[in-house]
Each structure stands twice: as structure tokens, then as C-alpha cells.
Amino acid sequence: MEHYLxxxxxxxxxxxxxxxxxxxxxxxxxxxxxxxxxxxxxxLEKGQxxxxxxxxxxxxxxxxxxxxxxxxxxxxGPTTSYRMDPFTPTLLKAGVKAMIGKGPRSPKxxxxxxxxxxxxxxxxGGAAVVVAQAVKSSKVIAYPELGPEAxxxxxxxxxxxxVAINSSGKNIYEQ
Amino acid sequence: MRTIDVKILTQKVAELCQNSxxxxxxxxxxxIHFFRKHETSKLAKDILDTLLENxxxxxxxxxxxxxxxxxxxxxxxxxxxxxxxxxDANQAIQNGVKQGYKQGYLRKSVVxxxxxxxxxxxxxxxxxxxxxxxxxxxxxxxVAPKGAGSENMSQIAMLKPTDGVRCVKNFVLKTIKxxxxxxxxxxxxxxxxxxxxxxxxxxxxxxxxxxxxxxxKDPKFAALETQLLEDINQLGIGPQGFGGFTTALKVNILQxxxxxxxxxxxxxxxxxxxxxxxxxx
Numbered sequence: 001m002e003h004y005l006x007x008x009x010x011x012x013x014x015x016x017x018x019x020x021x022x023x024x025x026x027x028x029x030x031x032x033x034x035x036x037x038x039x040x041x042x043x044l045e046k047g048q049x050x051x052x053x054x055x056x057x058x059x060x061x062x063x064x065x066x067x068x069x070x071x072x073x074x075x076x077g078p079t080t081s082y083r084m085d086p087f088t089p090t091l092l093k094a095g096v097k098a099m100i101g102k103g104p105r106s107p108k109x110x111x112x113x114x115x116x117x118x119x120x121x122x123x124x125g126g127a128a129v130v131v132a133q134a135v136k137s138s139k140v141i142a143y144p145e146l147g148p149e150a151x152x153x154x155x156x157x158x159x160x161x162x163v164a165i166n167s168s169g170k171n172i173y174e175q
Numbered sequence: 176m177r178t179i180d181v182k183i184l185t186q187k188v189a190e191l192c193q194n195s196x197x198x199x200x201x202x203x204x205x206x207i208h209f210f211r212k213h214e215t216s217k218l219a220k221d222i223l224d225t226l227l228e229n230x231x232x233x234x235x236x237x238x239x240x241x242x243x244x245x246x247x248x249x250x251x252x253x254x255x256x257x258x259x260x261x262x263d264a265n266q267a268i269q270n271g272v273k274q275g276y277k278q279g280y281l282r283k284s285v286v287x288x289x290x291x292x293x294x295x296x297x298x299x300x301x302x303x304x305x306x307x308x309x310x311x312x313x314x315x316x317x318v319a320p321k322g323a324g325s326e327n328m329s330q331i332a333m334l335k336p337t338d339g340v341r342c343v344k345n346f347v348l349k350t351i352k353x354x355x356x357x358x359x360x361x362x363x364x365x366x367x368x369x370x371x372x373x374x375x376x377x378x379x380x381x382x383x384x385x386x387x388x389x390x391x392k393d394p395k396f397a398a399l400e401t402q403l404l405e406d407i408n409q410l411g412i413g414p415q416g417f418g419g420f421t422t423a424l425k426v427n428i429l430q431x432x433x434x435x436x437x438x439x440x441x442x443x444x445x446x447x448x449x450x451x452x453x454x455x456x
Contacts, residue, residue, distance in 0.1 A: 020218055020417070035293070065242045066280040074280055075233070075242040080324045080357050102324075103357035103416060124222055124415060125324065125359035126448040127229040128242045147295040148242075148282050160225075162218070162417070173356050173416050 004158070008056025009097040014119050017163045019172040023121055024158035025134075029058040029100070031152040033079060036143060037087040044094055051142035051151050054095040060159075061101035063148030064138070065128070073138045073154070077128030078102040081120070085109050092116040100161050104173040113165055120165035122172070134159035176258045177312040179456065181267035184316070187454055188271025191318035192247055193279035195452040196239040199230040202387040203363075203449050206424040210361065219419030223361075226414075226447060241448045244281035245320030247272050247302035248380065254311035265304060273298040284323070305377070319384060319451035325362060325444045328354035331376055334438040343368065343440050344403060350442040351407050351423070356416015359446035361424045363387065364407065367441040369431040375439035382427040383445045391428050400426045 005013045007027030017023065030052050032040065043050050061081055065074030081101030088099065089112035097118050102125040105113075113120055123131050134156045142151040164172045204227065211223045233240040249268055276283060276299040285300065286293040309315075330350045334342050347366060354362075367378025390397035403426045413419025424447070433439060 022221075063242060063282060063284070065239045065244060065282040068238070068280045074282070075239040077242050079243065080327070082357065102359065104355055122356075122415065122417075124225050124229075126241045126446055127225050128240065129232040129236065129238050130225055130229045132238070132242075133232075147297065148284065149295075164417075172418070175418050 007058050009058060010056065011117055014097065014117055014167050017119055017166045019163050019166055019170045021163045023161050023163060025058060025100070025121075025161065026157050026159070027155070029060045029154050029156055029159070031062050031064070031154065032059050033061055033063055033149045034083050035146055035149045036151055037084050037091075039143065041087050041090055044090060052153065054091065056095065056097050058098045058100065059091070059096055060154065061099065064132070064152065065148075067138070073132050073135045075128035076132040076135060078123040078125055078131070081105060088112060092118050100159070104171075105165060110165055110169050110171060113167065114169040117167045119163060119167055121161040122164040123159070123161040131159060176256055177254070178258050178260055179314065181259050181262045181264050183456060184264060184267040185271040185274065187316055187456065188249065188268050188318060189275035189278065191316070191452045191454065192272055192275025192281065192320065195318055195320055195450040196244050196279065196281055197237050198234050199240055200387075200449045200451065203424065203447060204230060206387055207361065207421075207447070210421040210424065213420045216419055218417050219414050219421065222414040222417065223421065239281055240450070241322060241446075242282055243284060243322035243324065244276070244299075245322045245450065246285060247299065248319045248321055249302050249304045250307070250317040250319070250381070250384070251304065252307045252309045252315040254313045255308050256312035257314060268304055269300045269302060272300050272302040314456040315453060316456060317384065317451060317453040321450070322446060322448065325358035325446040328358040329379070329441070329443045331372065331439065331441040333372065334440055336436060336438050338438055340399065343438075344399075344406065346440055347403055347442055348406055348410070351412070351444075352410055354444055355412055358444045359448070360412055360416060361414055361421045361447045363445040363449055364403070364423050364426045365443040365445060366426065366428045367443070368428060368439070369433040370439060371433065371437070372439055374431065375441040376443070378429040378431060379441035379443035382429040383443060383449070384451055385427045385429070387425040393430070396428050396430055400428050
């Protein structure tokens with residue numbers, strides 16, 4: 001099955017997704033990697049304002065290459081997701097609806113995905129030009145000092161990925 | 176003696192950093208075409224096709240195949256008759272990395288202090304440089320940028336000498352299984368056997384740079400490469416870990432003598448974005 005979804009995601013978008021389905025995401029997605037995850041959790045714990053709205057948000061685990069002149073972004077494939085596992089349940093509880101990354105997730109993340117009716121999507125690792133073609137614009141909205149690890153707000157059109165763990169906890173890596 | 180201006184090193188390294196990130200090793204394309212024929216699932220084929228499309232787009236547009244443009248591993252074989260002039264050869268190579276990553280819009284992925292500050296050095300240095308003295312008056316310069324996704328899944332074991340082939344196989348298969356979909360399969364597996372703790376790791380990295388179409392010269396090690404590749408591709412991990420046959424494209428082993436009490440084995444995993452370019456100067 002193929003699905004065309006627009007962010008912010010709603011419950012009805014999530015419910016129909018089965019593992020292995022191809023999903024094309026359009027709208028705003030936010031990049032976050034290791035360092036940013038740590039910072040977001042600290043902000044949530046302190047009750048401070050976050051750099052972007054988490055409700056219905058799609059987080060993409062990526063540190064893009066630099067944009068050459070004339071392009072909105074450089075190559076931008078997914079990074080390995082397990083490194084974000086310790087932080088993910090908290091972000092899902094705070095409203096994040098989908099993560100895009102690559103590779104398996106921990107049992108705790110899988111149960112958090114079930115409990116919050118969210119989804120884990122996998123983009124193809126090492127297909128970074130194909131993914132970057134879906135990015136129409138990008139801007140750094142927080143932590144520019146982190147370089148490729150800053151938070152970028154990406155405007156994407158049909159960003160290609162696959163359902164890896166769906167809201168009923170089915171897992172493509174454990175078939 | 177042959178005199179070489181270190182500026183040549185800077186210039187060549189800068190070129191190789193860029194070209195290796197834009198142009199995939201053609202052997203990878205051949206291997207993917209070969210293994211694709213064995214895949215039965217539509218999903219596995221779809222992924223392999225996307226990888227091939229991505230290599231082509233990257234080359235056409237001169238964009239990095241992967242956004243993780245890696246830590247630059249640089250291997251230099253220097254003829255003993257070479258005399259470097261006009262500066263420090265190490266610094267000249269580091270300057271080449273700085274220039275290449277800047278000019279090529281490549282991602283800067285190096286942090287200074289690995290534990291406390293983790294501050295991005297903003298120019299992708301320091302690169303790792305491995306020097307080797309060889310006979311003659313030539314320089315063989317190889318730049319191999321390596322991403323962290325596959326590097327993080329690599330492992331080393333100090334086995335007992337009596338453990339033998341079975342334990343070596345088990346350790347390699349355990350490493351690949353634990354890596355699962357994380358290192359962006361299809362992967363290339365470099366194995367270093369012998370030497371010491373550190374040497375085995377270096378051998379495993381160098382094994383990645385060997386041709387993908389040839390096996391080890393020693394028939395026993397060649398047979399082990401073939402057997403391991405078959406076993407790995409029976410694990411069912413498949414492209415991106417979504418299931419399938421194509422988990423590894425090639426297994427390469429480099430072996431070397433070791434202590435009577437040791438059997439070091441290192442497994443270095445390389446994602447499908449197998450980047451390396453070599454020039455002779």
C-alpha cells in the first residue's frame with residue numbers, strides 16, 4: 001500500500017498504516033539527532049518553551065550535508081535511530097506523532113509507539129540524494145552552533161519512507 | 176631520491192575527499208545487480224533499485240551519496256626514496272581534508288573532545304592518517320571516508336587460540352546479527368584475523384579496501400570468506416534490515432601472524448556506500 005500524508009499528523013492518518021507500506025510525507029518536518037534530543041528533554045523537564053510545536057509533529061533523524069548554491073539542502077538521508085531510543089518515549093508522550101530514521105528500535109520505544117498511537121517510519125539509509133529531492137526548503141530554527149546537528153525546519157513534498165513499526169506495535173525488523 | 180612538494184598531497188586529498196563522496200565504487204553497483212536477481216520480495220528489490228538510482232543521481236549532480244560524509248581515513252604508502260619538501264606532510268594532508276570538505280559542501284562530522292565537550296571542529300579534521308613505508312619512489316594515496324552508522328556496529332574479540340574456525344565464524348555471525356538493520360545493509364564485511372588487539376582492527380579496515388571481485392590468496396581463507404558470505408546472507412536481515420537475501424555483498428579477510436596465546440578477530444562493517452579512491456603520485 002502507498003499513503004500520502006500531510007503534517008501535522010492525525011490519529012486517522014496513523015491507524016491505517018501497516019508495516020512495509022510506502023509513505024510519502026508532505027508539510028513541515030523537524031530534524032533532531034542525539035544532542036538535540038538531550039536538549040529537548042531538558043526543556044520539557046524544566047517546563048520551558050520548545051523550538052517547535054510537538055503536537056502531531058514528525059521528527060526526522062538527519063544531519064544534512066551542506067546545501068550547494070541553488071539547492072534548498074544537501075544530501076539528507078536518515079541516521080541510525082537506536083541512539084535516540086532513551087529520549088523517544090518522552091517525546092511521544094509530549095505529542096510527537098512520527099519519527100523518520102533507520103534501523104530497529106528498543107522494546108520501550110515500541111511500547112511507547114503503541115501507547116501513544118504513533119508510528120516509526122524508515123527512510124532508506126544511504127539514499128540521501130533521493131530523500132533530499134523531496135525537501136523544498138530548509139531553515140535552522142535552533143542550536144546553529146551544533147552544525148549538522150542543529151534543528152532544521154524542513155518543508156517537504158512526498159518524502160519517501162516505509163512503515164517500520166506501526167501503532168499496533170508490528171515491527172518490520174522482527175518478521 | 177625523489178622530491179615531492181607536500182602541496183601535492185593537499186591538492187590530491189582535497190580531490191579524493193570530494194570524488195569518493197560523489198562517485199560510488201563501481202564494484203558495488205555490479206554486486207547489487209548480481210544479488211538483486213536472488214531477491215524475491217518486492218520491498219527488497221524496491222530498496223536496491225532506490226540505492227542504484229541514488230548512486231546515479233549523486234554522480235550526475237555531484238552531491239554526496241550519503242549525508243554522512245564520514246571521518247576521512249587516509250592510507251599513504253610512501254616509497255622509501257621519497258623526500259617531502261615545503262612543510263609537514265601530515266599537516267598537508269589535514270589541509271587537504273579541510274579544503275575538500277569545504278569546497279565539496281560535505282558534512283563536517285568531527286567533534287574535538289570525544290567525551291566532555293563534543294564540539295564540532297567545523298572542518299572535518301583531524302582525519303585519521305596511516306603511513307606505511309614501502310620500497311621505491313612512488314606514493315599511493317587512498318582516501319576512504321567512513322560513516323558512523325556502520326563503524327558503530329563493528330566489534331573485536333580476543334579469542335582463545337584453540338577456539339578455531341568455528342568460534343571465528345560464530346563471532347562474525349553474532350556481530351552481523353546484532354548489527355541487524357542498523358549499518359544500512361547491504362554491507363561489506365572486513366575481517367582482520369591475527370596480529371594484536373589494535374592490529375586486527377586495522378586489518379579489518381584495510382580488508383574493506385580490497386577488491387570485491389577477488390578472494391583471499393590463501394585458499395583456506397578464501398573458502399572462509401565464501402562460507403561466511405553465504406551464512407550471513409542466510410540470516411534474513413536483507414536490504415535495510417527489512418528482510419531478504421542481500422545482507423552482505425562481500426566478505427574480505429586479511430590475516431597476519433600473531434602470538435602463540437592469541438587469536439584476535441576484528442569485524443569492521445561498511446555500509447553499501449563504500450567510498451574510497453586511490454591515486455598514485
